[in-house]
Amino acid sequence: MRRGLIRRVVLVAALFSCNGWAAAAGPAAPPLSLPDLDGANHRLQEWRGSVLVVNFWASWCPPCIHEIPDLVRFQARYAERGLVVVGVGVDAVRPLGNVRRSLGINYPVLVLDEADSPALLAEWGNHDGFIPYTVVVDRDGRVRYTHRGVLDGETFNEQVAPLLAGSGEGQG
Known part of the structure; x- marks a missing residue:
């Protein structure tokens, strides 16, 4: 019985510490200027005021x-509340377009040329070039969370959804 209580206390403390970290203002997101799959250039500032999930x-x-x-x-599900997912493909245009x-x-x-990827990934906090790699940027252009590996629904609900709160109906 006591062991179960201790586990719950540790879990609650971990959740509060994760949510507290995610709520803390981080550094400004690095600049990003890349072409899309059609060759049109885009800059991160285009989506300022949105919550960005930048996925490498x-x-x-x-x-x-x-x-x-x-x-x-x-x-x-969350576009109307200000979410913009931005995929950054570390690959050639044709296979990215097929996907x-x-x-x-x-x-x-x-589209990020593979030859340029180590420097850009390092600038975004990913010094060993691991993908998938996701960076969450708040409405003010500040990095709020970074994630190595697959971004699942639970992590999204803990780290991204709170940044969308107050932008429409409740979470769900």
């Missing part, structure tokens, strides 16, 4: 492909 991925990365349907659902079509990606996909 590649067509040859199975965990990246696995998480895309969740990102598509998040974009569809966009086959998985129905409903958010912007920018």
